[in-house]
Amino acid sequence: MNMEKINLARKLIKEYHYDLKAIDKGYTGRTLYVNVGSHDIKEKSVTQLIKDKFIGGKGFGLYYLWQAVTESTRWNDPENEIVISSGPVGGITQYPGSGKSLVVTLSPLTDMPMDSNAGGYFGPYLKFSGFDALELQGKADKDVIIFINGVKGTISIEEVPNEDIDTHIFGEQLTELYADNEEDKRNIAVISTGTAARHTNIGLLNFTFYDVRRKGTRLKQAGRGGIGTVFRDKHIKAVVIKVAGVKGNENHPVDKLTLNKIGIKMHKEIHDLDNSQNRMRQIGTANIIEVMDQYDLLPTHNYKFGAHKDTYKISSRVFTAKVTQNSPDGCWFGCSLACAKAADHFELKTGPYKGEKVSIDGPEYENAAGLGSNLGIFDPDAILELNFYCDTYGLDTISFATMTAFVMECYENGILNKERTGGLELTFGNIEAAFELIHQMSRGEGFGKIVGMGIRKMKEYFVKEYGADPKFLSDIGMEQKGLEFSEYLPKESLAQQGGYGLTNKGPQHDEAWLIFMDMVNNQIPTFEDKAEALHYYPMFRTWFGLVGFCKLPWNDIAPANNKFTDEPAKIPEHVQNYVDVYNAVTGMSIDKHELIRQSERVYNFQRLFNIRMGYGKRIHDKIPYRAMGPVTMEEYESRQERYDRQLVEHLGYDPANKTTEEKMKVLREYRLDQYEKLTDAVYKRRGWTMDGVPTAEKLQELGMDLPELLEVVKKHV
Amino acid sequence: MIKLNNRDYECQDGITVEELMKLNNFTYARIIVYLNGEVVLPENYASTTIHHGDDVKAIHLMAGG
Numbered sequence: 001m002n003m004e005k006i007n008l009a010r011k012l013i014k015e016y017h018y019d020l021k022a023i024d025k026g027y028t029g030r031t032l033y034v035n036v037g038s039h040d041i042k043e044k045s046v047t048q049l050i051k052d053k054f055i056g057g058k059g060f061g062l063y064y065l066w067q068a069v070t071e072s073t074r075w076n077d078p079e080n081e082i083v084i085s086s087g088p089v090g091g092i093t094q095y096p097g098s099g100k101s102l103v104v105t106l107s108p109l110t111d112m113p114m115d116s117n118a119g120g121y122f123g124p125y126l127k128f129s130g131f132d133a134l135e136l137q138g139k140a141d142k143d144v145i146i147f148i149n150g151v152k153g154t155i156s157i158e159e160v161p162n163e164d165i166d167t168h169i170f171g172e173q174l175t176e177l178y179a180d181n182e183e184d185k186r187n188i189a190v191i192s193t194g195t196a197a198r199h200t201n202i203g204l205l206n207f208t209f210y211d212v213r214r215k216g217t218r219l220k221q222a223g224r225g226g227i228g229t230v231f232r233d234k235h236i237k238a239v240v241i242k243v244a245g246v247k248g249n250e251n252h253p254v255d256k257l258t259l260n261k262i263g264i265k266m267h268k269e270i271h272d273l274d275n276s277q278n279r280m281r282q283i284g285t286a287n288i289i290e291v292m293d294q295y296d297l298l299p300t301h302n303y304k305f306g307a308h309k310d311t312y313k314i315s316s317r318v319f320t321a322k323v324t325q326n327s328p329d330g331c332w333f334g335c336s337l338a339c340a341k342a343a344d345h346f347e348l349k350t351g352p353y354k355g356e357k358v359s360i361d362g363p364e365y366e367n368a369a370g371l372g373s374n375l376g377i378f379d380p381d382a383i384l385e386l387n388f389y390c391d392t393y394g395l396d397t398i399s400f401a402t403m404t405a406f407v408m409e410c411y412e413n414g415i416l417n418k419e420r421t422g423g424l425e426l427t428f429g430n431i432e433a434a435f436e437l438i439h440q441m442s443r444g445e446g447f448g449k450i451v452g453m454g455i456r457k458m459k460e461y462f463v464k465e466y467g468a469d470p471k472f473l474s475d476i477g478m479e480q481k482g483l484e485f486s487e488y489l490p491k492e493s494l495a496q497q498g499g500y501g502l503t504n505k506g507p508q509h510d511e512a513w514l515i516f517m518d519m520v521n522n523q524i525p526t527f528e529d530k531a532e533a534l535h536y537y538p539m540f541r542t543w544f545g546l547v548g549f550c551k552l553p554w555n556d557i558a559p560a561n562n563k564f565t566d567e568p569a570k571i572p573e574h575v576q577n578y579v580d581v582y583n584a585v586t587g588m589s590i591d592k593h594e595l596i597r598q599s600e601r602v603y604n605f606q607r608l609f610n611i612r613m614g615y616g617k618r619i620h621d622k623i624p625y626r627a628m629g630p631v632t633m634e635e636y637e638s639r640q641e642r643y644d645r646q647l648v649e650h651l652g653y654d655p656a657n658k659t660t661e662e663k664m665k666v667l668r669e670y671r672l673d674q675y676e677k678l679t680d681a682v683y684k685r686r687g688w689t690m691d692g693v694p695t696a697e698k699l700q701e702l703g704m705d706l707p708e709l710l711e712v713v714k715k716h717v
Numbered sequence: 718m719i720k721l722n723n724r725d726y727e728c729q730d731g732i733t734v735e736e737l738m739k740l741n742n743f744t745y746a747r748i749i750v751y752l753n754g755e756v757v758l759p760e761n762y763a764s765t766t767i768h769h770g771d772d773v774k775a776i777h778l779m780a781g782g
Contacts, residue, residue, distance in 0.1 A: 277746055288779075521777055523776065555778070568749055
């Protein structure tokens, strides 16, 4: 469908006028509520209590979602909301990585609150338009676009033709439609999804922003947990925001001088050291592909192994040559870490856009590992093209990759065959089959629809329909809480197993990534050490999502003198930067300890939200055995020396003259027991019961003893 | 025998930090090496020798994604 047709068919359903007002110390003091079913549009005040307890970003998202739903609300009920918020620091331009948007909803994959973050301009522009958060509720009869005009102070709901459009086209069309002229395009931000979001449970939200250097739109994604699926279920086609422009003091911080000073210091650090550290400005997070392989951590063949002989074909150096260099590719103004790389003029070889030349955002590490090695695919162009189609179709690359790896292993084990897959030969490394699968998801056809349900539902389906062994599927299906694992091999790091398993939303590494601290550095040898790390890092990293920061400038670059500090892994100077920036914007006077407490309040709130929805207890924190150890003989025997040695060292078990099955059984019992002991230690450190429920005492200590939370605790303790 | 990241490690007496890193395939760009609690700067890896009983830490500074 072209834009002219959309434009002609647009029908204004509702228009709402509001007063534009300046931001004060990072907050506008109000949020925007839009119900696409009833067309109700209203403003809500942000109280001091909301600010104190929930800060912003994901905290605000969880707060408003809690108010909107009941224990029985499911993801596709009209009551479910999508809440988008940046946070008090979001939108500053002085410090790198300050443009994040946090999105919260009830997930079709997990049936619990999901949070996912994205770069791009939307979150800051929402605030510049006058709102600390946007709540989207209800379900429209026909497709709608919501337009927030932060220049005029109007919000409109417009009905548009009921037809899906992929994001790389639609984002560009909407930017064109709502901008006054070429110069104005940078003032437009769009969120939308693609054709596959309606047919799968892994739809993502694309955040489109205009790249003035490329003179075209770029995409960042709130990828995890099926938020795009909820978006389309509500019949929302897009939300568009327009602002008058971006200035360095939009947030009206209390201390701009300090912001400038800290920002300049950080920009210099990046300028001087990035080339000799992680090369974020050259290749972004994909810099670690071959590093992961060298340390046996790169998932290959559905997390069976951590390295592969062909990894060199998809190394960061290969992708560095494919993405445009010497371009300051930030996804928000002022980000000098500039890791939002893109492969430009890429000619597509498959699908509906075959032959077209496009810009592909990425690949980020997760995409390269997930769409590459974990599928047994070592073709960089295939990875880029799968990446492109995931984005434009609106599919979470991580879930798509992990689900596809799962069905490939099922295929190779005879659980699936050509008859069941509709002719797809889903063996590892079959690029053609992977492409057909993704195009089927876009069209809502064939086996792609079954895979699009997600691993949790596929496991049930394969047992019921094909008589598959539920234990084997449970062992190899890399999901927990319904969410697919992200792309690190955690088998040899107990702390990382906890970093995946003892999380709120499911196995996404954004809470804690402890593999090197644990497995390689051996810095956290005891259960208590690991528990301390699984307290500090999840809380510290939660904070980024409360205030509007990106995590990458925290530890993908480090000051030259960091090595001489007491705790180099925490990057103490950067922690102090964050404290100082937050105080400089808000006028507060927190320290690094209060920063952790701010996170703890929201973290415990989210845990209790999960429990309120019927999840979030110890039983839900268990992880598949593939994440903990070798499921198959092939896996054990590929690292036999390592596993045999561990049996001797940890258990005093002599592996001589034992069969692989016997050794695997002993190792499995040991590793399962270790995970349980870790769980005990972490719950204790976090102030939870041994069933994983935050205690009333813990809530009191945090000042989070809100009546609605105490009620949940009372029911479950 | 030395301690490497708090684990017993057999190596030749007098091995350099550079050789130890190579032997262990410690290739990551951001590693802090401590020899008996003191930081060894990268420019001194080739000239710094390790002897039996030494405590070496090679801390990979990565907290990921």
